[in-house]
Amino acid sequence: MSEIKRKRSESFEAYMRRVKKRWQQSGKILQAKKIRFHDRDKSKTARKRSAIHRLTVSSKMEYLKKIGRLPEVQTRRR
Numbered sequence: 001m002s003e004i005k006r007k008r009s010e011s012f013e014a015y016m017r018r019v020k021k022r023w024q025q026s027g028k029i030l031q032a033k034k035i036r037f038h039d040r041d042k043s044k045t046a047r048k049r050s051a052i053h054r055l056t057v058s059s060k061m062e063y064l065k066k067i068g069r070l071p072e073v074q075t076r077r078r
Helices: 010-025 029-035 045-069
Strands: none
Touching: 010 029
16 A cells, blocks of 8 residues: 555645556556456367367358358458
C-alpha cells in the first residue's frame, strides 16, 4: 500500500487524481490488470481437441463450398 496523505486544503477529486497518477507511475495498475485478466495455458489434451475441432470444421466448410451449399465469401481489401 502506498503512503499518500491528503493535503489540508485539497479536494477529494484532486487527491484521487494525485493517487491515481502515483499508482500509474509505479506500475501498480498495470500489475493489477495483468493479474485480473491472466489466462491459464491450455492443457495438452485441450489444445489437441481444439485443433481437431478446427480441422473438422474447416474441412466441412470446404466441402460445402465445393458442392455449392455454402456461398464463397468475398474478402474485401481495405
